[in-house]
Amino acid sequence: MGHFQRRPTGAPCPQPSTLEGTYMVDAVHTSSAPMIELRRLHRFFGATKAVHDVSFEVYRGQVFGYIGPNGAGKTTSMRILSTLELPSYGDAFIDGFSAVNDPDLVRRRLGFMPDGFSVYPNMNCIEYLDFFARSYGMMGKDRIQAIKRTLGFTGLDKIAAKPITGLSKGMRQRLCLGRAMIHQPTVLVLDEPANGLDPRARIELRQMIQQLAAEGTTVLVSSHILTELAEMCDQVGIIERGKLLAVGSVEEIRRTMRGHLRVRVIPLNQQAEIAVWLSQREGVSELAQEGNAIHFSLQGGEAEQSQLLTSMIQSGFPILEFAAHTESLEDVFMKITTGAVQ
């Protein structure tokens, strides 16, 4: 499993593998231009502000996690980005092309996997992919190669002749992903792709997304499973009641939102002395003692932590453990959102 390495944010990505045929997007705008851009996006349904002034950018090869409670506006903004809906105000861009004004050019570059998967009756996997390959204008050998590649990538080659109606949820999701990537898009928009999948299928899906990103595809993915997103996303955007509350890498958001760190110190002895010493330090507050451990809040970031630890050791205190509590994406999400619905 070790070959899926996370890229640092903004790191250059490899060029996508090229395919024969003219249906392919053979070049991207410029390497520095965002592949996905939402610019002051608004969408109103009557009095409901489904999306309210949402702006963010995603660069090539990045995986962007779109997080928010139900009804937050994730699907609406994804549908606008995928040219399925029009915004009330603002615009969304794929590789510099407007989803409102140039939907045909956007669609050539985009693969969209919706939340629900609708199937055609009396069709098998290969016929389904063949139909969409034809719909993207692929002909002859190009089409056959694209189907073979997709079947291989999604692991559906062994059940290619199986009717779609008989597929499990996980297999259907794979087929849906295959459908979205049959024309090798440069941008993939995945709406809750892991919804209802078992742990194994979820891991496999995550690996597929990571591999696509490693090959240069920009991925916008929404999910309720935050641990999944934390592992695969370069950036996340947290949205609630149509408003984008935070955007950036998980670490960036964490750093921005917290004014202080919660630190736990376990000394060998001298708990009382250490507590007094800490209470006299600048930036230390909310001091509490639980057994051997001393908990406190420290103003600042990693530099302040390091400075404090150095001072404690220099003061001669016997420190067994010094740990700052690292907040997970779930913690960040819970802190940022209020759980309010509209």
Added chain:
Amino acid sequence: MSAADSTLGELPSKPAASTIDPHAQTVEQLLDGQSAWDKRLIHWSNWLNPILVKETRQALKSKQFVWTFGLLIVIVLAWSLLGLLSSIPNIYYASDGRGLLNGYLLILVVPAWLIIPQASFRSMASELDDGTFETLSLSMLRPRHIILGKLNVAALQLIIYMSVIAPCIALTYLLRGVTLETILFELIVVVITTLALSMIAIAFASFSRSRALQIVFSLVLILLQLITTFTLCSLLTAVAWQGVGFGSFEDNRASWIALGVSAFFVGLYMWVLFACSAALIGVSSANTSTPIRIPLMVAGWLIAMVGVAMAIWVDIEAAGFFLMLLGVHWAIAGAFIVGERGFISTRAKRTLPDGIFSRLFGSWFIPGPGTGYVFVVLSCLGGSIALMISPLMTSERLWDYWFAMVWFAIAINLYIAFYLGIGRLGAWLFFRRMKSGRMFTTAVFIVVLNALAILATCTLSLMSSNYSRMDYEWFCFPNPWWTLAEIIPYRYRNTNNLEELAVFCLGVVTLPIFLLNLFLSAKDIVIQRIETPDRVMAEHGKKNRAESTEQSEEIIDPLA
């Protein structure tokens, strides 16, 4: 590395089929075909509409198709046996083909006119219902490809069903009593009606975006199918028994002209419906108005041209009938057009006419109720003038008829300008904020207005005669049906002063409405074209270049 990893490893740069794997072989076979015939068919299918390929594959596996096809064979065989057995004593000399042919055609119309249009409706409606339409619209298929694909499927089904009865129809010809012309006539009627009903079904499915509308349109479609089937079955029976022939063209002139004109108009309105359906399922920011106005204008002009031709070569009174048809055409089209939203997207602004001549002639195609109103009024006027002149081009030179035609044409045009003008003003005043269903609401508003005018004029007429009788008076001019019925032109007819006064009054009230609408239409016309970004132009250019390279490669390849 786990098994999963090996599956999900790097994308293979070469097809995985090169590895010896029984499943990969299956994929290979499924994609390329097993026999040479399969390979050839798959190769040819590259040029077919993807929807046709998909739905054919689905149909071949569906129980509905298998059952219909099987039942058709059984019924056709049963009818053949019954027909042949019943005519056995006289089979060598009696003309028994007519009865058999009639039976075969009545059997064919059941799948052709009842099942195929319903299948088309369900196919389109289920795309919209199940959400598959969204994934389909994200592909490179344009709305017109989707509609055309569905129509192709209907045509293919018809061909398959017709192939079942084709040998039987050949048998009826051998049995005597049936001419080739009769068979041709009957089959043309079946084909045109099937395609027309299927187009209507697809259009209905495109209109019905909600479950309630779907039920309503489904019922309307069933009603339409039943009416068409019962009406045209009697036509088919009559033609089968009486027969039509090219040899006796003079005797059957009316039948052939009626068939030709009907086929022509069915084709024309199928095109209009096609444009409307494609516009309805298209991208919301696209200019959907101009692609509908073009077939409407062509249809309007062709009505006028056919009317002129009929007046000159068939009957002078055809001019009046086609003028009425033209009025109905523009009244129905205009009722919807004046309800358009005035908003033009940036995407649509890129397609606006630019330059003096294109602005001069193309401005009325710019989306918007104002331009739409002027477009309808001018188009109707143009067609009316052509039809008005036609009586003068005949050898008869019936001046009375011509004068009656002029009054009739003026009245029709004034009614169009009057009612659509009020409709456009009503939409502007009352439905301005309405985002969906505005066109339909405006059309209903005009119909209601018309109904109120009819009611008011009838009541006034009754009141003026002290409730004793209902006579046409000059104040009945807001009632279009009554006024037009009074002044309808026919041979050796003169208009009277009362009718001329009514048309004059209509003109007086229409003029300010027309001028006000003309003034308001300036808002739609002043919108300027905006330039398409260079990058978008370059992208389209790149695509075109790629297509031309592909074509040239296809030409060069065989030589190589």
